[in-house]
Amino acid sequence: MYMLGLFHNAGHALLSQRFPDYKEFLKKNINREDIIITEIEDQQYNTDHAVLSYYLARSWKLDSHIVEVIRDHHNTKEQLTEMDGEACTKGRLLAILKIAEHVDKIFWKMDPDSEWVQIENVVLDYLGMSKPDFDDLQADMLDKLISG
Numbered sequence: 001m002y003m004l005g006l007f008h009n010a011g012h013a014l015l016s017q018r019f020p021d022y023k024e025f026l027k028k029n030i031n032r033e034d035i036i037i038t039e040i041e042d043q044q045y046n047t048d049h050a051v052l053s054y055y056l057a058r059s060w061k062l063d064s065h066i067v068e069v070i071r072d073h074h075n076t077k078e079q080l081t082e083m084d085g086e087a088c089t090k091g092r093l094l095a096i097l098k099i100a101e102h103v104d105k106i107f108w109k110m111d112p113d114s115e116w117v118q119i120e121n122v123v124l125d126y127l128g129m130s131k132p133d134f135d136d137l138q139a140d141m142l143d144k145l146i147s148g
Contacts, residue, residue, distance in 0.1 A: 004093055005100060007057040008070045011049030014056070019045060031105070033114040038074045050074055065090045073097055076119045080126045095123045099134075103141045 015022045022045070029040050041048035054071035062070075069090055072079050076098055083091040102116040124134055 001093065001096065003057070003062050004066050004069060004097055007053055007060070007062065007066075008073050008097060009049060009053060010056050011052030011054075014052045015041070015045060015047075015049055031110050031114050033117075036074045036115065065093065069093045069097065074115070076115075077122050080119075080122050083126070091126055095126050098123050099137075103138055103145070106138070107142060107145050 012022075012026065016026075019025075025041075025044060026037075029035075030037055032040070038048035038050050050071055050073055054067055057067045057070050073094060076094060079094055080091055098116070098119060102113050102120075105111070105113040105116070124131065129137075
């Protein structure tokens with residue numbers, strides 16, 4: 001899980017190095033409601049951070065299920081609804097990553113988190129977690145982040 005968290009957004013740094021306007025682009029587009037960030041990155045730069053992160057993680061020879069989650073981490077609805085028993089580990093990793101990303105966005109005052117609004121029910125259903133249980137988990141995670 002640690003490597004997934006470390007590598008999943010590494011492509012942002014690569015895009016920032018290659019394109020001087022990327023940091024500003026990311027600020028304007030990271031939390032758009034109408035389009036996911038990877039789609040607009042692809043339109044603007046002919047690639048996206050998830051694909052770049054995927055290739056970087058693959059070059060570091062991370063486990064294939066981690067590398068695939070990195071590549072697909074902005075296709076959560078499609079990925080979790082298509083998962084079967086064999087993909088269980090991959091699905092749990094993706095769901096946990098999306099929860100961590102959501103709590104991170106809340107911590108940094110990106111509220112509402114437009115991506116989470118679209119995927120919350122799918123993620124919680126996949127994990128078999130109720131909304132009140134998730135709210136408690138989120139509050140605990142934010143308390144830990146705030147208290148250091």
